[in-house]
Amino acid sequence: RVLRWTWRAIYLSAIGGLVYAGYGIWVMRNPMDQVEPDPSKKTLVVLGTGWGSVSLLKNLDTENYNVVVVSPRNYFLFTPLLPSCTTGLIEHRSIMEPIRNFLRHKKAAVKYYEAEATKIDYEKKIVYVNDESEIKGDVSSTEVPFDMLVVGVGAENATFGIPGVREHGLFLKEVGDAQAIRRRIMDCCETATFKDQHEDEIKRLLHMVVVGGGPTGVEFAGELQDFFESDLKKWIPDIKDNFHVTLVEALPNVLPMFSKQLIDYTEKTFKEETITIRTKTMVKKVTAKYIEAESTGPDGKKQLEQIPYGLLVWATGNALRPVVKDLMSQIPAQKDSRRGLAVNEYLVVKGTENIWAVGDCAIANYAPTAQVASQEGAFLARMFNQMAKTQEIESKLAECSEAQEKAPSKEARDRVFQEIKELQKRLRRVKQIGPFEYSHQGSLAYIGSEKAVADITWLTGNLSTGGTLTYFFWRSAYLSMCFSTRNRVLVLMDWCKAKLFGRDVSRE
Ligand code: FAD
Ligand code: NAI
Structure with a gap:
């Protein structure tokens, strides 16, 4: 009997959930008249x-x-x-x-x-x-x-006036940027496999360079390496020996806003994923086929070198x-x-x-x-x-003061006086608005091969964590933060689709 009631409860909750979701969708699709x-x-x-x-x-x-x-x-x-x-x-x-x-x-x-x-x-x-x-x-x-x-x-995207960046580099800020990168990745792969392509040119075309070791650069490098490992090398085996991702960063380490422990973890993970990190390397010039960068060696000596690339993604922050x-x-x-x-x-x-x-x-x-x-x-x-509430109360107060002056009897005056007192109390309450205070919930970043890093503000202290569990946390956190239920459903479906069928390697 208990089992039967349990089933009934589950059944009813499922129907309730469906009705609720259906109503939500109906409201979403049929907006009411607006004032x-x-x-x-x-x-x-x-x-x-x-x-x-x-x-x-x-x-x-x-x-x-x-x-x-x-x-x-x-x-x-x-x-x-x-x-x-x-x-x-x-x-x-x-x-x-x-x-x-x-x-x-x-x-x-x-x-x-x-x-x-x-x-x-x-x-x-x-x-x-x-x-x-x-x-x-x-x-x-x-x-x-x-x-x-x-x-x-x-x-805007910062370029620091470095010559050639706007002409040859791709950014990652808007939808159009992501689409352009997707096209360029596939174009580089297909061109690299063109008949009679020279060895050096194949290497250049398949060298994917990301400039900027902030979270944008790190996340993109991780996603790109994932794409190569799970799909590209399977469907275009010819590229598998030459496809390479390099992350170039001017500072001594990537992800400067994360804790030292997570920076080390990211660098170790990238090494395992075979992504090269070039720290202390500042890009000075960009041409159509190579970047010119100044790197600082362990002895402090600076050296200028040319790094050929097929795809260049420029992620050096804001301007x-x-x-x-x-x-x-x-x-x-x-x-x-x-x-x-x-x-x-x-x-x-x-x-x-x-x-x-x-x-x-x-x-x-x-x-x-x-x-x-x-x-x-x-x-x-x-x-x-x-x-707006303050203004509304203030204009009501002005009306009341006028009414109090014109009140025909003492009772009427007292009534208006009481109303004024109430309004003044409300006004004091409404006016109590403190300054903006930011509440930091933590920093999260995906670093590839189903791993993420997180510096989370946890009760009274901070929690620094990285790995596959953090990756599931990263996914669920961002899924829940999506703008709408529609977005959440679509993102979830995209993840499932990629897991089942892999990513699409067609160019457009
Ligand atoms: P935006 O979100 O950039 O919006 C600016 C708006 O202004 C746009 O609608 C634009 O079209 C419009 N606009 C531009 N010019 C004009 C104009 N002249 N007149 C009128 N409108 C104009 N932050 C995090 O906290 N967590 C993350 O995981 C994270 N991931 C990121 C990943 C990427 C790839 C990038 C690029 C950024 C990420 N950020 C992340 C940073 C975050 O996106 C920005 O801090 C945030 O978008 C800033 O919000 P905003 O409203 O100031 O500007
Ligand atoms: P960023 O400003 O965080 O990092 C840019 C990096 O590029 C810096 O480390 C800088 O040293 C390097 N750089 C600048 N010029 C260079 C050069 N010529 N050569 C080599 N390296 C050079 O920029 P990013 O990653 O675009 O992020 C912008 C903002 O968006 C940040 O505030 C970031 O926190 C936020 N963001 C947050 C994410 C997250 O929380 N997961 C994801 C993406 C962005």
Whole structure:
């Protein structure tokens, strides 16, 4: 009997789960009507649809403002899984969430313009925007006025002005970059097996060089070696003796933000995976077929060498976007800031009153990571929601004061007085918003051959761990952090598909 009831309970929970999931999907696919924005409310312009801006929009009560979003990318990209797209382990659409879908579910409608902000005029409170897409209408540049502005435009790829990088190197920041890398890997492999190809040329074409030993470079190198081990060498056996991955880093070690123990573990794992790490090697010049690098030997002697390559992935960190540089040049308080918009503890751009900055374009003494950007976005949303409530209470208070003066009797005056006291109490509560405080949850990175490293903040201390178990933790953590259930399902399906059938080695 107990067994029968247990089965019934399981059966009912399964049906309940299915109904719940079905309802969730139905709601997702059938958005409700939205309230039209109220033009009398303040116009809040949000630039960008990355980690910072989307976290702000997710948590913002859009009924309080006229919200306008400007970004050349009409989707949110889950960057932590982007290195997996370069080898086709994950399809890029699985980690993209259309911004339209997400905004359509907000209570009050939000305007979205697919455009790039080219200039922010701080004095006039105007953002100049350009439609940079292929199809342009009669109007492709215009102005967007704002009362409040949030800058969340992220950063560009740093090249430090090294000649040849932009012409010959590939970056890893956007979906298009991952697709270009995937194409180039396959192109190099196919060209290397071209009839009568010379030995030296085969070696060059199959030399995959990654510059920058930060997490982007390390994760990509690991994914690429996995691709070779599990699929490429199986389907294109001709390349198996010459395919080689090299990671070049200017500093004495890779992953400088991780603990010494995990740096050593990563370097040991790379050695086992036969990835070469060239530390203390600074790239100075890039040509179409080789990079020129200066390496420092153990005796401190510097040596210039040429390293031939077929694929070059450039992952040396972030640089300022022109629109951010231009804004900084307009504000005297920003003159000493070099790496981004200096902000105060409430993320207000220093020297301004109505401009806030989040994510990689803001400098608030934290590393430029998704974790920081999304916490900053959520903080701003909370603050803006509170600000709107404050304004509402303040205007009610003004109405009450007027009503108190005009009250016909003592009872009526007392009633209004009580209401004022209540409102003042609420106002004090609402106004209590502390400054932004970042809560570091830890750092995670995939290092190939189903191993990951993690520096996790654990109760009161730190936990440094690396290996296969950490890899499962890495996978489950990132799966749970995906933007939507749809993304989670797609990523899970991609992982299963790759496990069952391998990665696709076709070029496009
Ligand atoms: P972004 O997410 O870059 O978004 C910027 C937005 O602004 C984009 O929508 C862009 O289209 C838009 N934009 C650009 N120019 C303009 C303009 N002129 N006008 C209007 N809009 C504009 N961090 C982690 O914490 N964990 C990780 O595992 C991790 N993995 C990563 C893997 C890779 C491959 C990369 C590249 C980064 C990774 N990061 C990770 C870092 C993380 O992605 C960034 O810190 C984060 O994206 C910063 O968020 P953001 O909102 O500032 O900028
Ligand atoms: P990074 O700034 O972390 O690392 C770039 C590396 O390139 C540095 O170690 C630097 O010494 C090296 N370098 C610079 N110029 C060079 C040259 N000419 N020759 C050789 N090496 C050179 O950049 P990355 O990896 O792109 O990351 C950017 C940000 O995104 C970081 O804040 C990082 O923490 C974050 N991120 C986090 C991830 C994670 O948590 N798993 C994954 C990817 C990025």
